[in-house]
Each structure stands twice: as structure tokens, then as C-alpha cells.
Amino acid sequence: MEIKGSVALVTGGGNGIGEAVVKHLAKAGAKVAVVDMVQKNIDRVVKDIKAMGGEAVGIQANVTSEADTARYIKGTIEAFGQLNIAVSCAGIIRDGTMLSLDKETGKVSKKLGLDKWQAVIDTNLTGTFLTMRDAAEAMVNGGWQGLLVPISSVNKVGQVGQINYSSAKVADALMPKIIVGEFLMRGIRNIRCVAIAPGYTATPMLTGMNQDALKAILEDVHLGRLVAPEEIASLISYCVENEALNATTIEITGGLCYPKGIAK
Amino acid sequence: MPSLLYNDMQFSVEPSGDRWDITYRLPSGASALAAAGLFPGLSEADAAVRALALVKTIFPVGIKSVGPDVTHPNRIGDLKIVGPDVTHPNFIYWDKDSVSSPKTL
Numbered sequence: 001m002e003i004k005g006s007v008a009l010v011t012g013g014g015n016g017i018g019e020a021v022v023k024h025l026a027k028a029g030a031k032v033a034v035v036d037m038v039q040k041n042i043d044r045v046v047k048d049i050k051a052m053g054g055e056a057v058g059i060q061a062n063v064t065s066e067a068d069t070a071r072y073i074k075g076t077i078e079a080f081g082q083l084n085i086a087v088s089c090a091g092i093i094r095d096g097t098m099l100s101l102d103k104e105t106g107k108v109s110k111k112l113g114l115d116k117w118q119a120v121i122d123t124n125l126t127g128t129f130l131t132m133r134d135a136a137e138a139m140v141n142g143g144w145q146g147l148l149v150p151i152s153s154v155n156k157v158g159q160v161g162q163i164n165y166s167s168a169k170v171a172d173a174l175m176p177k178i179i180v181g182e183f184l185m186r187g188i189r190n191i192r193c194v195a196i197a198p199g200y201t202a203t204p205m206l207t208g209m210n211q212d213a214l215k216a217i218l219e220d221v222h223l224g225r226l227v228a229p230e231e232i233a234s235l236i237s238y239c240v241e242n243e244a245l246n247a248t249t250i251e252i253t254g255g256l257c258y259p260k261g262i263a264k
Numbered sequence: 265m266p267s268l269l270y271n272d273m274q275f276s277v278e279p280s281g282d283r284w285d286i287t288y289r290l291p292s293g294a295s296a297l298a299a300a301g302l303f304p305g306l307s308e309a310d311a312a313v314r315a316l317a318l319v320k321t322i323f324p325v326g327i328k329s330v331g332p333d334v335t336h337p338n339r340i341g342d343l344k345i346v347g348p349d350v351t352h353p354n355f356i357y358w359d360k361d362s363v364s365s366p367k368t369l
């Protein structure tokens with residue numbers, strides 16, 4: 001599929017990876033919808049795209065809401081007449097171990113709260129499901145060629161301290177196989193689905209973290225640095241253009257390894 | 265530069281070369297960019313029609329109730345009665361009248 005002239009919607013497009021993706025697609029000639037919860041970030045990204053000579057609509061919305069999802073899908077189609085690419089970058093972390101023990105007694109002193117579990121599942125899994133579902137509905141009904149891109153994470157393998165996040169991200173990584181299998185079953189041939197599982201990426205969240213902790217993370221990365229958000233954006237653009245990529249999850253980690261050299 | 269008043273929100277459709285930008289006022293008074301570089305080649309009147317259709321889609325009229333609204337209690341003597349929290353940005357409280365649909369009580 002050609003990027004130029006296509007229409008892309010990116011949730012979480014106001015920051016980090018989503019911002020890089022939406023700008024990369026706009027630069028390549030796509031008309032874009034920037035969906036985010038934070039209006040000032042939407043404003044900044046829409047202004048930048050305008051400065052590049054691109055076409056953009058900014059829609060403040062919460063991806064966990066079914067009504068909001070319908071609104072940003074409809075808004076994108078109202079603005080640009082079609083929808084071809086949907087990238088689900090909106091995501092959050094609320095880390096913590098399932099149980100914490102009291103050092104003295106060895107008994108459980110704290111449990112991971114349902115609030116931390118639910119917020120991450122709602123945003124990273126239900127939010128992705130809603131965007132993928134409603135974008136696919138629009139693409140099927142409109143008869144448009146399309147690509148659905150859930151954003152997973154390399155921590156889909158199971159990261160300690162992230163039972164909520166890893167559970168959501170492993171489910172996101174499964175989506176392409178299920179969605180494309182169902183498309184085949186239903187005779188839907190115009191839409192592909194490819195998930196992206198980034199490794200540690202240079203978004204403000206990571207670059208701003210404790211520099212010693214960051215150094216420790218980088219010791220396990222073969223590339224020796226964080227992945228740049230633009231590198232993920234360029235991989236997504238490649239997925240748009242290469243139609244043989246389908247029903248799979250692609251890792252982009254710079255070679256993240258378990259300590260002692262086993263690739264994660 | 266057409267200006268639209270829709271659901272008590274003020275939108276402007278501003279030219280940018282042969283395209284159009286849509287800005288609107290946030291409740292804080294600040295200006296926000298709803299869209300940029302849209303409707304290439306359309307006339308001002310056509311762009312205004314398309315812009316209105318778009319803002320109606322992005323900002324549908326409606327209300328969403330999410331729990332007790334402790335910031336707007338109805339007071340009866342010492343008693344504070346809290347209703348549902350209506351989070352639609354354009355919900356009009358009794359003490360703030362609508363501009364586009366003035367109260368006619």
C-alpha cells in the first residue's frame with residue numbers, strides 16, 4: 001500500500017513513539033489523525049505537521065471509551081474521506097510486583113492494587129482492541145485497503161514488576177494472528193494486521209529516567225543504545241508498503257538480550 | 265475567516281495557503297488547533313460547511329455521567345446535595361446560561 005494519499009490514525013499520537021509515527025507518516029504524504037488524551041500535546045504535533053505542509057486533524061479522546069473510539073474513527077473519515085492505517089500507540093505503565101513482603105515478618109505487606117491492574121489492561125489491551133475493531137469496521141464497510149498496527153512490547157515475554165503490562169502486551173502481540181485468521185474466515189482480503197513489539201525506546205519517559213538505571217538497561221542491548229522512536233516509525237511505514245508482512249508481530253529492540261547473551 | 269458557534273464552542277476556519285485550519289477556544293480561554301491543512305482548494309463557504317460537519321463529529325453534543333459531582337453541590341441550608349458528574353465539556357450548569365440556546369424560563 002502506498003503511504004502517499006493514504007489516511008492514518010495514531011492513538012497516543014501526542015507523544016513518544018506515537019508522535020514519531022504520525023509525523024513520519026505525514027512526512028511521507030499520509031493525511032493523519034492525532035488522537036491523544038492530552039490536548040496541548042495534540043496541538044504541538046498538529047502544528048508541527050502543519051509546518052511540514054501536512055494535513056492533520058487532532059482529536060482529544062480516551063482510547064478506553066467505546067464512545068470516544070467511535071468519535072475519532074468517524075472524525076477521521078469526516079475529515080479525510082477514508083481510513084487506511086490505524087496504529088494503537090496509546091499506552092501506560094503502572095509497575096509493581098504482585099506481592100510485596102515485609103522484610104521483618106516475611107508476610108505480605110502489600111498487594112498490587114486492582115486500580116493498577118485495571119488501568120493498564122483498559123488502556124493497553126481494551127483500548128487497542130477498540131481501535132483495531134472500529135478501524136477494521138470502517139475499512140470493511142468503506143471498502144478501503146488497510147493496515148492495523150497494535151503496539152505490543154518486548155516485555156510480552158513476561159517482565160517482573162509488570163504483570164499488568166506484560167499480560168496486556170502479550171495479548172496485543174496475539175492480535176494479528178487472530179484478526180487476520182478471522183479476516184480470512186470472513187473473506188475480508190483488503191486489511192492486514194502487523195503488531196510491533198519495541199524494546200527500550202528513547203521516549204521522554206526513558207531518556208529522563210535515572211541515568212544509572214538506564215546504563216544498566218543498555219548493558220543488555222547489543223546495539224548499545226536505546227531504539228529511536230523514528231526507527232519504529234520507519235518500520236511501521238515499511239509495514240504499510242510491504243504487503244507480504246501480515247499476521248505477525250515484529251520485534252524492534254536493537255538486540256535486547258537476557259544477561260549472559262540469550263536474546264530476549 | 266468564517267467563525268462558527270456550535271454547541272457553545274467558538275470555532276474559526278482560517279486560510280492557510282489554499283487549505284484551511286480549524287481552531288477553537290478551550291474553556292480556559294486558550295486557543296487549540298482542531299485541524300490543519302484541510303480541504304485543499306475549497307472555497308471559504310464550502311470549507312465552512314465541511315468544518316462544521318467535522319466539528320459536529322469530533323465534539324458531539326451529549327453528556328456523560330461518571331459519578332458524584334462534588335464541585336457543584338446543590339445547597340439546602342447546611343446540606344450539600346451532589347448530583348452526577350457530567351463531564352461533557354459543554355454541559356451547561358444552571359448558573360451558567362447557554363449562549364446558543366438561552367434559558368427561557
Ligand SMILES: NC(=O)c1ccc[n+]([C@@H]2O[C@H](COP(=O)([O-])OP(=O)(O)OC[C@H]3O[C@@H](n4cnc5c(N)ncnc54)[C@H](O)[C@@H]3O)[C@@H](O)[C@H]2O)c1
Nearest residue numbers: 012014015016017036037062063090091153198200201203
Ligand atoms: N518507550 C518504550 O520503551 C516502549 C517499549 C515498548 C513498548 N512501548 C509501547 O509503545 C507505546 C507508546 O509508548 P511511549 O513510550 O511512546 O509512551 P508515551 O507515554 O511517550 O506516549 C503515550 C501517549 O499515549 C497517550 N495516552 C495514554 N493513555 C491514553 C488514553 N487512555 N487515551 C488516549 N491517549 C492515551 C499519552 O497521553 C501519551 O501521549 C505504548 O503502548 C508502550 O507500551 C514503549
